Amino acid sequence: MTDHTSNRGRWSGLSTRAIHLGYDPASEQGALTPPVFMTSTYAFETAEDGAALFRGEKEGYIYGRTKNPTQSVLEARIADLEGAEAGLAVASGMAAISATLWTLLSAGDLVVIDHTLYGNSYALFTRGLTRFGIRVEVADFTDPNDLARALALRPALVHFETPANPNLRVIDIAAVSAQAHAAGALVMVDNTFAT
Structure with a gap:
């Protein structure tokens, strides 16, 4: 298994990290591109x-539906490019939301x-x-009063989508996040249409 952080110092440019980080060609018979x-x-x-x-006591690969080396390289690169400690690639947006x-x-x-x-x-x-047993409250995140009412209930998490599907309604991510964090909630945003 390749150490996905080992090449960071060697490759500091964004574009270079996007195509080289987390993979050593010597580990796969010199193949310049990671194999699929x-x-x-x-x-x-x-x-x-x-x-x-x-049992999770040893690192490695067990079954392709849990992880594989191709997926690991992608996750390492995305995490690095986003400045995150780790990344997770899944098969669909609903899988990402559910997980x-x-x-x-x-x-x-x-x-x-x-x-x-x-x-x-x-x-x-x-x-x-x-x-x-998870309670759900629905609110209009474009209405500051309705959002404040819902946040007063002290949620663990708020979730919204912007631009929203199907009507492309836009929500101010920074404003809603500030209010939600002030109420002690985590914020989860679906940006499917933005991509």
Whole structure:
């Protein structure tokens, strides 16, 4: 496995890091471009090594649906370019939203969402999360009074989308984030249309 931070000092330019960080051509027979790993399973040196990997006691690759070397390079590069400590690549926007929510929330937490969200996101919040004891409050994030009302409930997290799907409604990310952080909430923004 490649140390994804080892080349940072050597490659300091943004464009250079975007195409070289986290990969050493010598690790793959000199191939300049990282190979695309299309395997679903990986071999283990011994049964004990395999067991240690499955228990999370050893770093490595087990199964292509959990991670693979191609994905690891992408995650390292994105994290570096964004100045983050780590990155996570998933197959869809709904996977990203779901993984984030299940990581950050617990039963009893309150989430405040904007009233205009992508339909599947709205359903996940209002029908999916509530089945597991997470409370959801809907507000109009473009109305400062309605947002203040919802934030007074002390949510753990606020979520909105800008530009919103399907109507391209724009929400002021900085203003909403400042209010939410002042109320002690984390902020999660879906920027699907912005990309």
